[in-house]
Amino acid sequence: MQSADKFAEINRALWNEKTKHHVNSDFYDMPSFLAGNTTLKDIELGLLGDVNGKSVLHLQCHFGQDTMSIARMGAAATGVDLSDEAINTATELAGDLSLNAKFICCNIYDLPQHLDEQFDVVFTTYGTIGWLPDMKKWAEIVSRYLKPGGKFVFAEFHPALWMFDNDFTHVQYSYFNKDVIIEYEQGTYADRQADMQLESVSWNHDLAEVLQSLINAGLSIEVFSEYDYSPYNCFANSIEVGPGKFQIVGMEGKLPMMYALRAVKQS
DSSP, X not given: OOOHHHHHHHHHHHHHHHHHHHTTSTTTTHHHHHTTOOOOOHHHHHHHOOOTTOEEEEESOTTSHHHHHHHHTTOEEEEEESOHHHHHXXXXXXXXXXXXXXXXXXXXXXXXXXOOOOEEEEEEXXXXXXXXXXXXXXXXXXXXXXXXXXXXXXXXXXXXXXXBOTTSSSBOSOSSOOSXXXXXXXXXXXXXXXXXXXXXXXXXXXXXXXXHHXXXXXXXEEEEEEESSBSXXXXXXXXXXXXXXXXXXXXXXXXXXXXXXXXXXXX
């Protein structure tokens, strides 16, 4: 059996390669971001509220567009990601844009070896926890870095989505976290024609696993919502049913595609 460290290294190599294709992709629209436009969606903006003057920790930040969008809102932002390619890109961008954002490269489970402070807000969104094997350890990291009374803002693709094969033709995986999922990816969601084929390692986390882990870590969930659309056109066989709202063809309005929550660390 391969170790968690080995799985993390497989995914680090995957995301290092993805970053090279993502930075200049239409999906991430770097010209618009550099011109000052936010990359944050209405869902997480509503949950974040006013972060001016607050400290925000962004877990699994990729190459930092959302982290820097939060910094543009007046926050002191810190982003963390496994990929050194992504963190190097984020650090360079933040410097070029003179933003109050710093970045740390590590597996988030190892973050206490690199960072010793607490934040007003911990933030993580879209396609993050599926790369992590252990929700208990994840929730403990979230709690560790929140000040008492601090808020955790989380938006994620729904675990029902990850039951399907990549083309949404049949149910391939369990809704529950029963086994590690090892696949070979061709291309990437931001560029399906990208010349890359690498191994990936992921896990499906059902809602009860996620929510109970946060509760056990001392967080009180104050807002929880589910949505029948994705705000990103990142899945195969999808159709835009409204501005910035994408659903799977043949399952329009029937399939939960994402969820979001805000939780507060108990004092």
